[in-house]
Amino acid sequence: GQNIDQPTEMTATEGAIVQINCTYQTSGFNGLFWYQQHAGEAPTFLSYNVLDGLEEKGRFSSFLSRSKGYSYLLLKELQMKDSASYLCAVKVDSNYQLIWGAGTKLIIKP
Amino acid sequence: GAGVSQSPSNKVTEKGKDVELRCDPISGHTALYWYRQSLGQGLEFLIYFQGNSAPDKSGLPSDRFSAERTGGSVSTLTIQRTQQEDSAVYLCASSLSVTGELFFGEGSRLTVL
Numbered sequence: 001g002q003n004i005d006q007p008t009e010m011t012a013t014e015g016a017i018v019q020i021n022c023t024y025q026t027s028g029f030n031g032l033f034w035y036q037q038h039a040g041e042a043p044t045f046l047s048y049n050v051l052d053g054l055e056e057k058g059r060f061s062s063f064l065s066r067s068k069g070y071s072y073l074l075l076k077e078l079q080m081k082d083s084a085s086y087l088c089a090v091k092v093d094s095n096y097q098l099i100w101g102a103g104t105k106l107i108i109k110p
Numbered sequence: 111g112a113g114v115s116q117s118p119s120n121k122v123t124e125k126g127k128d129v130e131l132r133c134d135p136i137s138g139h140t141a142l143y144w145y146r147q148s149l150g151q152g153l154e155f156l157i158y159f160q161g162n163s164a165p166d167k168s169g170l171p172s173d174r175f176s177a178e179r180t181g182g183s184v185s186t187l188t189i190q191r192t193q194q195e196d197s198a199v200y201l202c203a204s205s206l207s208v209t210g211e212l213f214f215g216e217g218s219r220l221t222v223l
Binding site for chain 1: 113114141143145150151152153154155158166201208209211212213214215216217
């Protein structure tokens, strides 16, 4: 079967750092996406990892370990606007099929 | 248009009625996807279009669901004889290619009473 696990909800403080984990068990692997979704809005692309290691993009970084079936999204210098759900998705063997996690709701407190 | 446009943004209907949801993808995007998002669950794949053809309809929950795409652009998702369990946000996404990043619309929230 296909399975992606993320924590349901996390809370962090403005200005701090938070790490959102994603573990997956899928029939194949062709890359992992992170999307951000504010309440009532469209998911927007954050990052894509296909090789092991860390990809840094401003305040956001994403890490992948294919051998462990594990990824994380690291958010630094948290701002109130970072309050959103963060969705992890794995691209399996077919070119287009994505398996999605349920998302992690991140709450930022002042 | 500048982004993926979906309509209606909200639809309340009575059980047993038919509904049509529309998606206008980004101009030039050949791949188009329909997903369903229910509270507390991951995005559920419904159907994928490449151009006007749908190579993968495997995610459609039942024969009450159908979708078409015309002119390689606008797509319509139709749900016949709606049931309460059809209540969800229906998201459309498009991409320039099958391997590219997805651009999502803001979704159509369907409530079946």
